[in-house]
Amino acid sequence: MKIAFLGIGLMGLPMSHRLFSAGFDLTVWNRSSEKCLPLQELGVTIADSPQDAVSDAEIIFTCLTDSSAVAEVWQQIQSSVSSGSILVDCSSIDPEVTRELASQAKSRGVCWIDCPVSGGVPGAQAGTLAMMAGGDSSAVDRIRPVLANLSSKVTYMGESGSGQYAKICNQMIVSCNALVIAEVVAFAEKAGVDSSKLAEAFSGGFADSKPLQILAPEMAERRFEPPKWHVDTLLKDLSMAVAHLEKSSADGPMTQLAKTLMQSHSEDGFGGQDPSTLVKRYLDIK
Numbered sequence: 001m002k003i004a005f006l007g008i009g010l011m012g013l014p015m016s017h018r019l020f021s022a023g024f025d026l027t028v029w030n031r032s033s034e035k036c037l038p039l040q041e042l043g044v045t046i047a048d049s050p051q052d053a054v055s056d057a058e059i060i061f062t063c064l065t066d067s068s069a070v071a072e073v074w075q076q077i078q079s080s081v082s083s084g085s086i087l088v089d090c091s092s093i094d095p096e097v098t099r100e101l102a103s104q105a106k107s108r109g110v111c112w113i114d115c116p117v118s119g120g121v122p123g124a125q126a127g128t129l130a131m132m133a134g135g136d137s138s139a140v141d142r143i144r145p146v147l148a149n150l151s152s153k154v155t156y157m158g159e160s161g162s163g164q165y166a167k168i169c170n171q172m173i174v175s176c177n178a179l180v181i182a183e184v185v186a187f188a189e190k191a192g193v194d195s196s197k198l199a200e201a202f203s204g205g206f207a208d209s210k211p212l213q214i215l216a217p218e219m220a221e222r223r224f225e226p227p228k229w230h231v232d233t234l235l236k237d238l239s240m241a242v243a244h245l246e247k248s249s250a251d252g253p254m255t256q257l258a259k260t261l262m263q264s265h266s267e268d269g270f271g272g273q274d275p276s277t278l279v280k281r282y283l284d285i286k
Helices: 012-021 033-042 050-054 067-077 095-107 120-126 137-147 162-190 195-202 210-221 231-247 253-270 275-283
Strands: 002-006 025-029 059-062 086-089 111-114 129-134 151-158
Touching (some): 002 012, 002 050, 012 033, 012 059, 025 033, 025 050, 050 067, 067 095, 086 095, 086 137, 095 111, 095 162, 111 162, 151 162, 162 210, 162 231, 162 253, 162 275, 195 210, 231 253, 253 275
Parallel strands (some): 002 059, 129 151
Antiparallel strands (some): 111 129
């Protein structure tokens, strides 16, 4: 099976690595070609353009920054994709943009599956991502054997855009969680508690979560590098969440506050850094 993967960033790199290691005929492309070098060293084919990457591909994965990036790449490749192919968009983008792009793809005989992921770089490396799929259910079933190399669970959420709405919900929880974990670590330290023991103490209890187990030790140890995800990624998703909350007339005071705090942290120069840096807001660390 020939697979194309467009977007070799923090998530795309380990995901592509796993697909290649599973034996698929893989071609990758990234706007900044130097990010493909680790894959090229393994023998992965590196395309000069996204059009070249998708030529004759049966499955096309995209893992790009935002809605505009996905729309731009689709405009570039739409005349090169093969009718009958499946495009699996693992980016986190606006559900309404997803539905428009899926409609365009359908007119060319291409099935668009929105399939955003959760689990961060560790999940991508281990192949334990949680995937939320929207679009044609039969197409999702056809690609499950491929997705099994990347994920521990693929949940079909419904029609086109449903996967993206589910990811927004996921990010609302993750972002609010990250912010309160930063508050907790700072509060514990100011109260004289060893913050490095919090994750262990809460393990298995109602306060436990994957973000807690990852972020609390990093915050306690001031271990901010290398970034495994970015503040601006959470901010982008929170902005989408707030916009869609307003469109649906749903209340979201926690999400609204999370967006405000995350935006402030980004504007303070932490946008490209790991969310573990949120603790700096509460410990007066520059």
